[in-house]
Amino acid sequence: MNTESQQNIAIAGAGLMGRLLAWRLSEKGHQITLFESDSLDKPVGACHTAAGMISPLSELFHCPLPIYQLGMQSLQYWPQWAKQLELQTGMPVGYRRSGSILIAHPQDRNELLQFQQELNAKLGIENSHQLQWLDNNALRELEPELDRFDQGLFLATEADIDNRKLLPALLKALELNKVQLREHSPAECFPGKVHTENSTQDFDLVIDTRGLGAKKEVDGLRGVRGEVMVVETPEVQLNRPVRLLHPRYQLYAVPRANNQIVIGATEIESEDMSPISLRSTMELSSALYSIHPAFAEARVIETRVNCRPATMDNLPVVDGEPGLLRINGLFRHGYLLAPALALQAESEISRVNQPTEQVT
């Protein structure tokens, strides 16, 4: 722990952003109280549903440059923070930096070219080395199971983290750092104050990381429905996230421990949290099957649905007023952006915390 002057800080919302920030700030010696409306052991936020990809280049195709820039910054910190968490808690967090691979069926080859052109236009040709064309041999060397594809793109910089391991590890670290944990405590946030059903508590600073729970307070915040499936098969072994580009839909397959693969994700402008639709199940399954026929015998072991908290321009928000900081709108980029946004919050707190100069 360092000696930066201690503040009494409340964080509302123990999703990804709330947990990561609570951990970072408690490591810095601040006294933290974390409020969560649901259970801490079985999180209900979007963070629990996510695939955990940390993919600034893949996302840049659809997103503005700041998402890429914040994502590249996060990529500098994830390895160090993941290692620190593992050492502190003795729990693995499943951080992997093996890059990711983009493929397309021969008839959709233009999708790969279009992807490359779009990224070159956004990043400048001097950054084109971040995208590496793979011929069939190079592709097979990295991913032997993708031998049906004659070309692909390799994005070596990209990483992923197993959110189902990271979230419990963060919780354990918070317990070790003596963070006050208040689960089943829906909170309302005000400058310097948190209201719960039973009490109002004063704090030096309140940080609102309630995701969609802060809809009333964050202008234009909306939920964007996402559906994923988890399948299990020993027949197809992938070493890294693979994305299939297709004119109508996109599929990613993120391999996890125990022969499991998370496949996703739909993106539907709706706040409907009901179970996955038959259509989405069919589209995700058939896209996966088109990568390798052995997926036909994969077992579907879980389906997940949640809504991503998104602003009108799909960019994150870090703002507030004295005594209150709001971090929201992480949309489909929570794992990609969280470290960079946590660092922004930390520097804001240090700045406000600086002793003002005495004028004599």
Ligand SMILES: Cc1cc2nc3c(=O)[nH]c(=O)nc-3n(C[C@H](O)[C@H](O)[C@H](O)COP(=O)(O)OP(=O)(O)OC[C@H]3O[C@@H](n4cnc5c(N)ncnc54)[C@H](O)[C@@H]3O)c2cc1C
């Ligand atoms: C299908 C899907 C796939 C995704 N895949 C990826 C991916 O591969 N990579 C990536 O970077 N991102 C991905 N995301 C996005 C990522 O999950 C989100 O951006 C991230 O979870 C947002 O984090 P958050 O902490 O802001 O919100 P959340 O994770 O939603 O957490 C908000 C928390 O606040 C709590 N809360 C709500 N109201 C209150 C209240 N009144 N009081 C106290 N607590 C409250 C909630 O219970 C919840 O625990 C995906 C999302 C989905 C849905």
